[in-house]
Amino acid sequence: MAVFTPLTDSQVETFLSQFDAGSLIACKGVPAGTENSTFFVTTDRRELVLTLFEQGEHEELPFFVELLDYLDEHRLPVPGPLHDRDGIALHSLAGKPALLFPRLPGKHPEAPNLAQCRALGDALGRMHRVSQRFPGHRPNPRDLHWLLPMHHKVLAYLSPEDQALMKDEVEIYQGFFGDAPTLPQGAIHGDLFRDNTLFDGDELGGLIDFYNGCTGDLLFDLAIVINDWATEADGRLDPARYEALLGAYQARRPLEESEREAWPMMLRMTALRYWLSRLLVVYVDPPAHDLTPHDPEAFRGVLKRRIAEGALPLLEAAR
Numbered sequence: 001m002a003v004f005t006p007l008t009d010s011q012v013e014t015f016l017s018q019f020d021a022g023s024l025i026a027c028k029g030v031p032a033g034t035e036n037s038t039f040f041v042t043t044d045r046r047e048l049v050l051t052l053f054e055q056g057e058h059e060e061l062p063f064f065v066e067l068l069d070y071l072d073e074h075r076l077p078v079p080g081p082l083h084d085r086d087g088i089a090l091h092s093l094a095g096k097p098a099l100l101f102p103r104l105p106g107k108h109p110e111a112p113n114l115a116q117c118r119a120l121g122d123a124l125g126r127m128h129r130v131s132q133r134f135p136g137h138r139p140n141p142r143d144l145h146w147l148l149p150m151h152h153k154v155l156a157y158l159s160p161e162d163q164a165l166m167k168d169e170v171e172i173y174q175g176f177f178g179d180a181p182t183l184p185q186g187a188i189h190g191d192l193f194r195d196n197t198l199f200d201g202d203e204l205g206g207l208i209d210f211y212n213g214c215t216g217d218l219l220f221d222l223a224i225v226i227n228d229w230a231t232e233a234d235g236r237l238d239p240a241r242y243e244a245l246l247g248a249y250q251a252r253r254p255l256e257e258s259e260r261e262a263w264p265m266m267l268r269m270t271a272l273r274y275w276l277s278r279l280l281v282v283y284v285d286p287p288a289h290d291l292t293p294h295d296p297e298a299f300r301g302v303l304k305r306r307i308a309e310g311a312l313p314l315l316e317a318a319r
């Protein structure tokens with residue numbers, strides 16, 4: 001259960017009255033959330049999602065609004081936030097920052113099929129084409145600059161073998177990315193796992209949960225996607241899903257030479273990013289709620305597979 005701040009109907013009615021979105025019929029807490037309180041709101045006009053921001057840096061919310069507005073204006077399948085009659089999206093409700101969104105159709109794909117992988121690759125490629133011109137700026141909070149200090153915090157909890165793995169990897173990324181040319185930049189989702197997408201059958205209903213959104217290497221986003229969408233439980237890449245996703249992505253935005261060179265390393269670095277963030281949740285900074293944390297071991301497995309796979313000749317097949 002993850003409604004951290006319950007709301008009364010009268011609170012929701014007053015909140016809704018600022019928007020041109022109809023009158024309240026029903027408001028239901030969504031159990032699936034992990035960080036924010038989310039409600040499905042039905043009015044006499046439409047289906048909406050109300051999010052109360054429980055944690056995180058609230059001063060960054062205007063960036064997320066700008067990014068979603070921008071992507072929505074460019075016809076990407078994202079929930080563009082509703083703006084009130086004065087043009088304001090970000091409000092306060094029950095003492096928490098609040099945003100109202102259209103409710104997008106579909107559910108999270110657990111075992112994505114090839115059509116869904118193609119749809120996701122296509123949407124991400126389209127998003128990255130336009131996001132290169134997004135004027136906002138928010139440095140990537142989970143890139144190498146974060147890995148460098150943070151990995152020290154978990155070393156004490158790891159076996160000697162895993163300590164060596166993590167330390168060696170971070171050192172390798174430092175050497176590689178320190179010397180590499182700047183990769184194509186733009187706004188990225190930053191956490192585009194299956195559970196941050198909605199599918200209605202094979203049709204992509206939308207990309208949601210942009211609260212890791214930031215600006216940085218586009219390739220970082222693509223690598224996160226491959227490590228989740230095209231990866232088996234043991235960390236192995238699934239060639240068919242890999243090619244479906246990368247092929248559709250590159251039909252919209254072909255990778256540049258610098259990105260092809262950085263690709264195997266980016267897959268490794270983003271695998272380690274989740275190994276580390278999950279270890280931090282388990283050992284260093286557990287959340288106040290009792291939701292089961294994600295398993296860090298899964299991404300240790302992904303990292304080890306990516307190292308073993310080396311230069312990934314499959315990329316050629318996905319050109």
Ligand SMILES: Nc1ncnc2c1ncn2[C@@H]1O[C@H](COP(=O)(O)OP(=O)(O)O)[C@@H](O)[C@H]1O
Pocket residue numbers: 030032033034035036037038049079101102103104105195196198208209
């Ligand atoms: N715009 C939306 N349309 C439909 N469902 C949504 C939308 N936004 C969120 N949800 C649903 O609410 C759940 C929790 O939202 P999310 O933003 O992922 O919260 P958290 O950051 O707390 O995990 C999602 O898994 C999804 O099922």
Ligand SMILES: N[C@@H](CCOP(=O)(O)O)C(=O)O
Pocket residue numbers: 142191193212274277278294
């Ligand atoms: N999708 C992530 C959860 C969000 O990561 P965070 O670093 O923003 O907390 C996962 O599967 O671990």
